[in-house]
Amino acid sequence: MSETPEDPLALEQQVCFALSVAARGVVALYRPLLEPMGLTHPQYLVMLALWQHAPLSVRRLSELLQLDPGTLSPLLKRLEAIGYLHRERNRADERSLAITLTERGRALRAEAEKIPPAVVERLGMPIDELRRVHEALTRVIAATSA
Numbered sequence: 001m002s003e004t005p006e007d008p009l010a011l012e013q014q015v016c017f018a019l020s021v022a023a024r025g026v027v028a029l030y031r032p033l034l035e036p037m038g039l040t041h042p043q044y045l046v047m048l049a050l051w052q053h054a055p056l057s058v059r060r061l062s063e064l065l066q067l068d069p070g071t072l073s074p075l076l077k078r079l080e081a082i083g084y085l086h087r088e089r090n091r092a093d094e095r096s097l098a099i100t101l102t103e104r105g106r107a108l109r110a111e112a113e114k115i116p117p118a119v120v121e122r123l124g125m126p127i128d129e130l131r132r133v134h135e136a137l138t139r140v141i142a143a144t145s146a
Contacts (some may be wrong), residue, residue, distance in 0.1 A: 051106075
């Protein structure tokens with residue numbers, strides 16, 4: 001009796017499906033952790049980049065987050081409106097916007113430091129396994145960016 005080959009279009013076999021469902025699920029874990037800070041997940045990613053690299057130009061921030069400036073602009077406006085950052089023209093290049101953190105934005109980092117361990121706890125996976133998942137996803141990102 002011969003085995004039937006796997007269906008190449010089986011939903012549960014698709015990498016894109018697994019990535020999509022996993023991304024939605026992980027982002028949903030962040031939501032209740034970010035709400036007290038007044039942040040959405042995309043805004044949190046902006047803040048992570050700024051905590052690590054501020055000040056940044058919009059262009060550089062766009063590159064780091066792999067978001068087009070049109071998508072980034074509303075996120076920056078909202079973060080400025082709630083007092084976490086300033087957007088100002090770069091004195092050296094008037095065409096460039098410089099993004100800097102406010103005192104309130106810098107202070108938020110201490111609260112945000114609680115988020116990664118809380119996410120790890122909610123996922124219930126060993127940190128080594130999560131690091132391997134991160135490494136694999138980083139390779140997927142590199143492969144799709146080439």
